[in-house]
Amino acid sequence: MSESSTMQEGESHDLSDDADYAASQQQGSTSISQNGSGGRTVMNEADRAQVVYQKDNVTIHPTQYASERISGRLRLIKQGSSLFMTWIPYKATPSGNDLTRQNSNVRSAERDRNLYTIRPVPFTDVRSIRRHTPTLGWQYIIVVLSSGLAFPPLYFYNGGVREFLATLKEHAFLVRSADDANAFLVNDFQDPLQKSLSSLELPRAVSVANSPSTLVPASPSPFAESSGRTDRDSCDGSPSASLYSERSRQKVHDPAHDLSIQVLEKFSLLTKYARETTSQLLREIHGDNYGAFERKNEFQSLPSSVHDGRSNDIVKVPDEAPVASDPLETSALVKQKIPCKKQNHGEEAATKVGTFELVNCKEFDKLALVWGKPRQPPLGPEEWTTFLDSEGRVMDSKALKKRIFYGGIEHELRNEIWKFLLGYHKYDSTYAEREYLASIKKSEYETIKHQWQSISPAQAKRFTKFRERKGLIEKDVVRTDRSISFYDGDDNTNVALLHDILLTYSFYNFDLGYCQGMSDLLSPILYVMKDESESFWCFVALMERLGPNFNRDQNGMHSQLFALSKLVELLDSPLHNYFKQKDCLNYFFCFRWVLIQFKREFEYEKIMLLWEVLWTHYLSEHLHLYVCVAILKRYRKKIMGDQMDFDTVLKFINELSGHIDLDATLKDAEALCMCAGENGEACIPPGTPPSLPIEDTGSLYPQQDDD
Amino acid sequence: MATIGNNNLNAKLVLLGDMGAGKSSLVLRFVKGQFLEFQESTIGAAFFSQTLAVNDATVKFEIWDTAGQERYHSLAPMYYRGAAAAIIVYDITSMESFTRAKKWVQELQKQGNPNMVMALAGNKADLEDKRKVTAEEARTYAEENGLFFMETSAKTAINVNDIFYEIAKRLPRAQPAQNPAGMVLVDRPAERSRSAACCS
Ligand SMILES: Nc1nc2c(ncn2[C@@H]2O[C@H](COP(=O)(O)OP(=O)(O)OP(=O)(O)O)[C@@H](O)[C@H]2O)c(=O)[nH]1
Ligand SMILES: [Mg+2]
Numbered sequence: 001m002s003e004s005s006t007m008q009e010g011e012s013h014d015l016s017d018d019a020d021y022a023a024s025q026q027q028g029s030t031s032i033s034q035n036g037s038g039g040r041t042v043m044n045e046a047d048r049a050q051v052v053y054q055k056d057n058v059t060i061h062p063t064q065y066a067s068e069r070i071s072g073r074l075r076l077i078k079q080g081s082s083l084f085m086t087w088i089p090y091k092a093t094p095s096g097n098d099l100t101r102q103n104s105n106v107r108s109a110e111r112d113r114n115l116y117t118i119r120p121v122p123f124t125d126v127r128s129i130r131r132h133t134p135t136l137g138w139q140y141i142i143v144v145l146s147s148g149l150a151f152p153p154l155y156f157y158n159g160g161v162r163e164f165l166a167t168l169k170e171h172a173f174l175v176r177s178a179d180d181a182n183a184f185l186v187n188d189f190q191d192p193l194q195k196s197l198s199s200l201e202l203p204r205a206v207s208v209a210n211s212p213s214t215l216v217p218a219s220p221s222p223f224a225e226s227s228g229r230t231d232r233d234s235c236d237g238s239p240s241a242s243l244y245s246e247r248s249r250q251k252v253h254d255p256a257h258d259l260s261i262q263v264l265e266k267f268s269l270l271t272k273y274a275r276e277t278t279s280q281l282l283r284e285i286h287g288d289n290y291g292a293f294e295r296k297n298e299f300q301s302l303p304s305s306v307h308d309g310r311s312n313d314i315v316k317v318p319d320e321a322p323v324a325s326d327p328l329e330t331s332a333l334v335k336q337k338i339p340c341k342k343q344n345h346g347e348e349a350a351t352k353v354g355t356f357e358l359v360n361c362k363e364f365d366k367l368a369l370v371w372g373k374p375r376q377p378p379l380g381p382e383e384w385t386t387f388l389d390s391e392g393r394v395m396d397s398k399a400l401k402k403r404i405f406y407g408g409i410e411h412e413l414r415n416e417i418w419k420f421l422l423g424y425h426k427y428d429s430t431y432a433e434r435e436y437l438a439s440i441k442k443s444e445y446e447t448i449k450h451q452w453q454s455i456s457p458a459q460a461k462r463f464t465k466f467r468e469r470k471g472l473i474e475k476d477v478v479r480t481d482r483s484i485s486f487y488d489g490d491d492n493t494n495v496a497l498l499h500d501i502l503l504t505y506s507f508y509n510f511d512l513g514y515c516q517g518m519s520d521l522l523s524p525i526l527y528v529m530k531d532e533s534e535s536f537w538c539f540v541a542l543m544e545r546l547g548p549n550f551n552r553d554q555n556g557m558h559s560q561l562f563a564l565s566k567l568v569e570l571l572d573s574p575l576h577n578y579f580k581q582k583d584c585l586n587y588f589f590c591f592r593w594v595l596i597q598f599k600r601e602f603e604y605e606k607i608m609l610l611w612e613v614l615w616t617h618y619l620s621e622h623l624h625l626y627v628c629v630a631i632l633k634r635y636r637k638k639i640m641g642d643q644m645d646f647d648t649v650l651k652f653i654n655e656l657s658g659h660i661d662l663d664a665t666l667k668d669a670e671a672l673c674m675c676a677g678e679n680g681e682a683c684i685p686p687g688t689p690p691s692l693p694i695e696d697t698g699s700l701y702p703q704q705d706d707d
Numbered sequence: 708m709a710t711i712g713n714n715n716l717n718a719k720l721v722l723l724g725d726m727g728a729g730k731s732s733l734v735l736r737f738v739k740g741q742f743l744e745f746q747e748s749t750i751g752a753a754f755f756s757q758t759l760a761v762n763d764a765t766v767k768f769e770i771w772d773t774a775g776q777e778r779y780h781s782l783a784p785m786y787y788r789g790a791a792a793a794i795i796v797y798d799i800t801s802m803e804s805f806t807r808a809k810k811w812v813q814e815l816q817k818q819g820n821p822n823m824v825m826a827l828a829g830n831k832a833d834l835e836d837k838r839k840v841t842a843e844e845a846r847t848y849a850e851e852n853g854l855f856f857m858e859t860s861a862k863t864a865i866n867v868n869d870i871f872y873e874i875a876k877r878l879p880r881a882q883p884a885q886n887p888a889g890m891v892l893v894d895r896p897a898e899r900s901r902s903a904a905c906c907s
Contacts, residue, residue: 471803472776475727475748482745516726516748516776552778588785591751600750647769651754 049079053167057157058087060116061686068682070113074154076167077120083171084120085143087154089113115566115682118151123172126186130553131161133182142555150558152685183553373670375663376407378609384413392431394420400427405618408609414528421615422541424534438534445533449504469514473502480519484604486527498522501536508540515550518543520599524608545690549595559688560594561587564625566683571629571672575636582645589650590628597624606662613666614690619673621691622684626676630668631660714764718878719771720871721787723811724796725804726775729830732861733796734772737871742862749774752786759875766875768792787815792824792874797845799829799858800837805845812852824877825854826870832858833865 053076061069072089127146132153133139139161140153156164165184168174177183387400394400397420409417419425425434452466460467477498481487487494498519506514522539529535548556564587569576579585592600597614599607614624632639635656644652673680687693722730731753732746738757753772758765771786773779787793793815797808808827815825827849829840842858849856855873859866 468803472726479745479747515778516774517750519748520750550778554781588751588782595750600747647754647771650752651756654753 049077049084052076052078052083052171053164055156055158055160055164059155059157060087060152061155062116062152062682070116071157072113072117074164076171078171083123083168085118085123085126086120087116087118087151089117116152121145123186128177128183128185128553129165129168129174130180130183130555131165133161142559144553144555144558150555150562152559152562153687177553180552373406373667375666376403378408378410379403379413379417380410381413384417392434393429394427397427401616401618405613405616409612411528411605411608414608414612415530418525418528418612418615419534419538421612422538423544424537424541441537442533445504445536448508449500451507452503469506470503472514472516473499473506473519476514476516476519477502481523481604484523484527487523494526497526497532497535501526501532501539504536505539505543509543509547512543512547512550517550517596520596521546524599524604524611527604528608545692546597548689548693556689557591557594559685560622560625561590563622563684563688564590564594564628567625567629567672567676567680568632570679570683571676572633572636575632575640578640582649584646584649589646589653590632592654593628593631594624598627601657601660602662603658610662610666619670620681622681622688623669623673624690625684626669626673626680627665629672630665631656633668633672634660634665716764716766716875716878717769718766718791718875719769719789720792720794720874721771721773721790722794722796723773723783723787723815724775724794724828725798725801725807728775728796728798728801728804728808729859729861730775730794730796731772733794733828733830733859733867733870734770736861736864736867738770740864742864751779752782757871759871761872761875766878768871768875783814784818787819790820790823791878792826793819794826794828794870794874795854796828796830797840798831799840799842800831800834802839805829805840809848812854816852822879824874825852826874827854827856828866828870829856829858830861833860833863 053074055074057071058074059069059071070089072087074087075085077084077086121143125145126143128144130142130144131139132141138155138157139159140155141161141164142150142153144150165174168186172186174184174186177185383403387394387396387403389395400420404417404421419434420427425437429437452470455463455466477495480495480498482495487498501522502514502518505518506512521542522535525538525542526532526535529538546556549560550556565576565579565585568579579587598610602610610627614627617623620626635652638644639649639652642648676683722734724730726748731749732742734753734755735741735743735746738755749772751774755770755772756767757770758767760766771790773783773786793811795808795811795815797804812825812827815823827845829842829845845858846856855877857866857870857873859870861867
C-alpha cells in the first residue's frame with residue numbers, strides 16, 4: 001500500500017532522471033498552459049487532490065505481441081469524498097521528446113497510448129473490479145464501468161493486486177460479489193436507491209453525462225489541476241480519446257469535442273493509407289489486366305503487417321492477397337457498387353457530419369468494395385481429399401482454413417471437418433488416431449454422464465443445484481429449434497440428446513453450469529455430428545472459447561462489447577459519434593449477436609456456414625466483431641436517419657433477424673478486418689473471447705475464494 | 708415512464724420473472740395476438756410497442772421483455788429503470804417461479820420507481836391440472852404488497868389484454884414535474900441538442 005502524498009511538483013522526483021519522464025514533463029507543460037492559470041495555487045486549498053495509491057509498471061496488452069505492451073502508472077486520487085482512478089502510460093521511446101513524426105511505428109504506439117490512457121475516472125462510474133491472481137503468470141484486474149464498458153485488463157507486473165484492492169477498500173465502498181469471490185462490486189451502497197443507480201444500467205450513463213457536477217467539482221477546482229497534473233505525466237499533451245477526460249471543464253474542453261478530434265486523426269491516418277491504396281487499385285483496374293498481378297505485390301504490405309508475428313493458430317496470409325483474382329470481376333464489382341456509394345455519400349451528409357469524414361467514408365467504401373472477395377462454392381468431398389495425406393492428416397491446415405473461410409463446407413463434410421475447426425481433432429492426426437480418440441472419448445463421456453444419471457430421486461431431493469440445473473435445461477431444450485425437422489415433434493429423441501449433453505456438460509464444467517444460450521450453441525453441433533459423444537466433445541471445444549460469454553460477471557461479454565465499440569469508433573466514426581450521442585456505447589443491442597454467435601439472426605443453413613467461417617480464425621480470431629460492424633454499417637443509414645434511440649435500435653436489431661444477407665456481410669466483414677489491420681486488433685483486449693484464456697491456471701470459472 | 712401529449716400517454720413497461728414463466732408469450736399475445744408452443748428463450752432483451760385505448764385517451768406501451776435466467780439478473784436494472792409499470796410473471800405450475808416473482812417484487816420495491824404500477828401475473832392458467840401455486844396464495848401476497856393480481860394464459864389469451872388494460876387505467880395521468888422516472892424519455896431531446904451542439 002502506498003503512502004498518501006499530495007500531488008505536488010516534486011512528488012515524482014524519483015523519476016525525474018528518467019528520460020521518458022522528462023519528456024513527458026516537457027510536453028505536459030504545454031497542456032498546463034492550455035489550461036490557463038488553472039490553479040497550482042488552488043491545489044493547496046483544503047480540498048486538494050491526494051494520491052492515495054500509486055503503482056508503477058502496470059501494463060496493458062493491446063495485442064498478443066510483447067512488443068506492443070504499454071506500461072504505465074496506476075493511481076488512486078482522492079479529492080474530498082470522491083475517489084478517482086487514472087492510468088497514464090509512460091512515454092515509450094527515449095527520443096520521445098522529439099515531437100516531429102518519426103516513423104509510423106512510433107506514431108501508432110503513441111496513438112495506442114493515447115487510446116488507452118485512463119483519465120481520471122470517478123469511482124461513482126465504476127461498477128465492479130474483477131481480479132485475476134493466477135499462481136503462475138501476471139496478476140491483473142479488469143475494471144468494469146457502470147455504463148457496461150470495461151477497460152482492458154491492467155496487468156500488475158510487480159504484483160500487488162491485493163494491496164490495490166486493500167487501498168481501494170479504505171476509500172470506496174467495496175464488496176465482494178456473492179456470486180464470484182474474485183469480483184468486487186464498487187459503490188454497492190446499502191442504500192438501495194443508490195445501489196440501483198450505480199448498477200449496470202444503461203440510462204445511468206445519461207444522468208452521469210448530464211450532471212457532471214455531482215461527480216466532479218465544478219471547474220475551476222483542484223480537480224482541474226489534478227487532471228492537468230496527470231496530463232503532464234501522459235505521453236502526449238494532446239486531447240485524449242478517453243471518454244472520461246475532465247468532464248468538469250467547460251464547453252471548449254468538452255471531452256466529446258476532444259474525442260472527435262482524436263477519432264478524426266485516427267481516421268485520417270487510416271484513410272490516408274486507404275486513399276493511396278485505393279487510387280492505386282482503381283488505376284490498375286481501369287488500366288490493364290496485369291493490374292491483378294501488380295496488386296498482389298501492392299497488397300503484401302497490408303496483410304503481412306496485419307499478421308506478422310501472430311501466434312501459430314492464426315494463419316499467415318499467403319502470398320496472394322485476398323482480393324478478387326479476376327480483375328474483370330473486381331472492376332465489375334466496383335462499377336456495380338458505385339450508385340450505392342453515392343447513396344452513402346448522401347447519407348453522410350444527412351447526418352451532418354463534417355465534410356472531412358464524408359470524404360473519408362467515400363474512400364473507405366470504395367476500398368471495401370475492392371477488397372471483399374467474392375464468396376466461393378463450399379468445399380466438396382473431392383477437393384477435401386486433396387487436403388489429406390494417405391493416412392488422413394491435413395497437410396496444409398492454413399490453406400484449408402483459407403478455403404473454408406471463403407466458401408464454407410458442403411454439409412456432408414461438416415461432420416468430419418468441424419472437429420478440426422473446433423480443435424477437437426488435431427490437424428496432424430491420422431484416421432487411425434482419430435478413430436481411437438473417438439472410442440476413448442466415448443467412454444470418457446459415458447463416465448461423466450453417469451455422474452448425474454446415478455443420482456437417485458432421493459439424492460436429487462437433497463441436491464438443489466442439480467435439480468435447478470436440470471430444470472433450466474429441460475425448459476430450454478424443448479424450445480430450441482423445434483421448427484427444424486431434426487428437433488420437431490413430440491418425444492423427439494434429439495431433444496432428449498440435447499438435454500443429456502447439456503446436463504453432462506454442466507457436470508463436466510460444474511463451475512460454469514448451464515446458461516441460457518448454450519442450447520442454441522449445441523443445437524447445430526448435434527445436428528451436424530448426430531453422435532452424442534462426438535457432439536459433446538465438440539461442444540466442449542467450442543465452450544473452451546465461448547465459455548466466458550456465460551460468466552457470472554459478464555466479463556467475456558463486456559470485453560467483446562468494449563472491443564466492438566472501439567472497432568466502430570475506428571471504422572465508422574460518424575456512427576460511433578451517433579451512438580455516443582444516443583448513449584448507446586455499451587452496445588447491449590448486440591448482446592444476442594455476440595453471446596450466441598448470431599445463432600438467432602440467420603436461418604439454420606446459414607448459421608452453419610457462418611460458424612465454420614468464424615471458426616477458421618482466418619484473418620482474425622475476432623471476425624465476429626467485424627461481422628457486427630459490417631451489419632451495423634449496412635444499416636447505419638436507417639439507424640442514424642431515423643434518429644433511433646437505444647430502445648429503437650434494440651428493437652430494430654432484434655427484428656433484423658432473418659433479414660441479413662450473410663454473403664454480403666461476410667465480404668464486408670473481411671474488408672473491414674483488412675482495413676482495420678493492426679489498429680483493429682489493438683482495439684481488442686487480450687483474452688477477449690473467442691481467444692483462448694490468457695493463462696491456463698486451474699479453475700477457469702472461479703467460483704470460490706481460496707483465501 | 709409515462710409521458711403525456713394531450714390525451715396520449717407513453718408508458719414504459721417491463722416484464723420480469725423466472726425463465727420460462729411466459730413473459731415473451733404474454734407480450735407476443737398482447738402485441739401480435741399469437742402464441743407459440745415453443746417460444747424461444749429470450750437472449751438479452753426484446754422491445755415491443757403496442758397502443759391501447761383507455762376511455763378518452765390512448766396509452767402507448769413501450770414494452771421491455773427480459774431474459775429470465777438468474778445469470779442475467781445484473782442486466783435487469785437497465786431495463787426496469789424508469790419504467791412506469793412492471794408485470795411480474797410466474798408460472799402457476801412452478802412454486803420456484805412464484806418464489807422468484809416475490810424476489811422481483813422486493814427488488815422493484817427497493818429500487819424501482821416508487822410510483823410504478825406493478826402487476827403480478829400467474830401465467831399458464833390453462834394448466835389447471837398441474838397447478839402448484841393457488842390463486843389464493845398469490846392474491847394474498849399481491850394485496851399485502853400493493854400489486855394487482857391476475858391469472859393469465861398466453862396460450863388461451865385469458866386475461867392477457869385485460870392485464871395491460873388494467874395497468875393502463877392505473878397509470879397516473881398527471882406527472883409530477885420532478886418525477887425521476889420520467890426523466891429518461893423527457894430528458895433525451897434536451898441532451899441530444901446539447902451534445903449535438905458541442906460535437907459538431
Ligand atoms: N400452457 C401454456 N404454456 C405457456 C403459456 N405461456 C407460455 N407458455 C410456454 O412456456 C414456455 C416458455 O414461455 P416464454 O414466453 O418463452 O417464457 P419466458 O418467460 O419469456 O422465458 P425466458 O425468455 O427464458 O425468460 C414456452 O414453451 C411457451 O409456449 C401459457 O399461458 N400456457
Ligand atoms: Mg422470453
